[in-house]
Amino acid sequence: MDEAGIDVACMLRESFLNMSYNAIPCSTNYHTIEAMQEYGDRIVGCSQVGPHMIRGVGNAIKELEILHKQFGFKCTKVYSPEDSGPFNHPDMFPFYEKCLELAAVVFIHTGFAVGGHSEYCRPMLLDEVCLRFPELKIVAYHFGWPENDVLNALAWKHRNLYISMSGMLGPFYYAPVKLAHMVGSIMNILLGSEKIVFGTDWPASPADLSVQAVLNLQSPKELQEGWGYPPITDQDKANMLGLNLAKLLNVKVPKKYQALTKAAATSKRKRK
Numbered sequence: 001m002d003e004a005g006i007d008v009a010c011m012l013r014e015s016f017l018n019m020s021y022n023a024i025p026c027s028t029n030y031h032t033i034e035a036m037q038e039y040g041d042r043i044v045g046c047s048q049v050g051p052h053m054i055r056g057v058g059n060a061i062k063e064l065e066i067l068h069k070q071f072g073f074k075c076t077k078v079y080s081p082e083d084s085g086p087f088n089h090p091d092m093f094p095f096y097e098k099c100l101e102l103a104a105v106v107f108i109h110t111g112f113a114v115g116g117h118s119e120y121c122r123p124m125l126l127d128e129v130c131l132r133f134p135e136l137k138i139v140a141y142h143f144g145w146p147e148n149d150v151l152n153a154l155a156w157k158h159r160n161l162y163i164s165m166s167g168m169l170g171p172f173y174y175a176p177v178k179l180a181h182m183v184g185s186i187m188n189i190l191l192g193s194e195k196i197v198f199g200t201d202w203p204a205s206p207a208d209l210s211v212q213a214v215l216n217l218q219s220p221k222e223l224q225e226g227w228g229y230p231p232i233t234d235q236d237k238a239n240m241l242g243l244n245l246a247k248l249l250n251v252k253v254p255k256k257y258q259a260l261t262k263a264a265a266t267s268k269r270k271r272k
Contacts, residue, residue: 001042001207003207003208004200004206004207004208004210004211005208005211006207006211007042007242007254008041008042008043008044008242008246008251008254009042009043009044009200010043010044010045010046010074010075010107010199010245010249011032011035011036011043011044011045011046012032012045012046012047012048012077012107013027013028013029013031013032013048014027014048014079029047029048029049029063029067032045032046032047032073033045033067033071036071036072041252044074044075044249044251045067045071045072045073045074045075046073046074046075046076046077046107047063047064047067047068047073047075047076047077047104048076048077048079049061049063049064049067049076050077050078050079050080050082050083051079051080051082051083051084052078052083052091052092052095053083053084053085053089053091053092054082054083054084057091057092057094057095058094060095061094061095061098064076064095064098064099064102064104065098065102068102068104069102073104074104074105074249074250074251075104075105075106075107075139075249076099076104076105076106076107077106077107077108077109078092078095078106078107078108078109079109079116079121080108080109080116080117080120080121081109081113081115081116081117081118081120081121082115082116083120085120086119086120086121086122086125087108087120087121087125087126087129088125088126088128088129092129093132096129096132096133096136097133099136100133100135100136105137105138105139105248105249106136106137106138106139107138107139107141107164108121108126108138108139108140108141109121109141109142110122110123110126110140110141110142110144110147110151111123111141111142111143111144111145111146111147111148111151112142112145112146122147122150123140123144123147123148123150123151123154124147124150124154126138126140126151126154126158126161127154127157127158130154130157130158130160130161131158133160134158134159134160135160136160137160137162137248138158138160138161138162139162139163139164139197139245139248140154140155140161140162140163140164141164141166141167141199141201142164142165142166142167142168142201143163143164143165143168143182144163145168145182148182148185149185151163152185152186152189152190153189155186155189155190155195156189156190161195162195162196162197162244162248163186163195163196163197164197164198164199165183165196165197165198165199165210165214165240166198166199166200166201166205167199167200167201167204167205168182168205169198169199169200169205169209169210169211169213169214170200170201170204170205170206170209170210170213171205172213173209173210173212173213173216176213176216176217176218177220177223179213179217180217180218180219180220180223180229180232181223181227181229183196183217183232183240184219184223184224184227184229184230184232185227185229187229187230187232187236188227188228188229188230192236193232193235193236193239193240193244194239194244195244196239196240196244197240197244197245197248198210198211198214198240198241198242198245211241214237214240214241215237215241217232217236217237218232219231219232235260238257238260242257243257243260
C-alpha cells in the first residue's frame with residue numbers, strides 16, 4: 001500500500017474454490033480481521049461469506065452479522081461464478097435485505113469469470129436486484145467487462161449502482177487509450193465521475209500500476225471530438241481514486257484530501 005501511495009484499502013478473503021476442487025477456501029475472513037487489528041483504520045473489512053446458496057443463505061447471513069456487528073466490517077462481496085446460481089436468484093434476496101439492515105455496501109463480481117459460470121454474473125442481472133432493493137448500495141466489479149456498456153446504462157438508471165475499475169487497471173496501464181475509452185463512456189452517460197470507484201483486485205492487478213493508470217488518465221482529443229467524452233480532470237481522478245468510495249463506506253478522508261472533497265461537493269451542486 002505504501003509503495004503504491006494507498007492510504008486506506010478494502011480487504012477481503014477469496015475462496016477460489018475451483019483451485020481446490022471445491023474442498024477448501026484459499027483464505028478466511030479471519031485473515032481480514034487480523035489485518036484490521038494490526039493496521040487499524042488503514043484496512044476496511046470487506047466480508048466474503050459465499051458461496052452463499054451452496055452453503056445456505058441463512059448460514060451466510062449468520063456469519064455476515066458476526067463480521068459486521070462484532071468486527072466492524074463495512075462491505076461484503078458476492079462472487080456468484082462459484083455458487084449454484086446467479087446473484088439475482090430469489091434465494092439471495094434475504095441476504096440483500098440483511099445487508100440493507102446492516103448498512104453494508106455490496107460488491108458484486110460482474111462480467112467475465114475465470115474458472116466459474118460467467119452466465120451467473122452478467123451485468124444485466126443487476127437490474128432486478130437494484131429494482132427490488134433501491135436503497136442498497138451496490139458496487140459492480142471489473143467495469144462489467146466485456147458487457148461494460150450494459151453496466152454503464154444500468155448505473156445511469158439506478159442511483160444506487162456504482163462501477164468499480166478493479167482487476168482491469170493493471171492491464172490497462174499498458175493500454176491507456178482503451179482505459180480512457182472505458183472511463184469516458186461512463187462519464188459521458190453519467191455526466192461525471194462520481195459513480196466510478198477505484199479497485200486493484202490485488203494480486204491479480206498490481207496496486208502500483210493500478211494507481212498510476214488512473215493518475216495517467218487523459219481523454220485524447222479524438223475521443224472528445226469523436227465520442228463526445230468530457231476531459232478527465234484532477235478532480236475526476238481524486239473521485240475515482242478514493243473520494244467516491246469513502247463516501248459510500250462512510251470512511252473518514254485524510255486531511256490532505258479535504259480540499260478535494262469540498263471541490264467535489266461544489267462541482268456536483270453546480271451540475272444539478
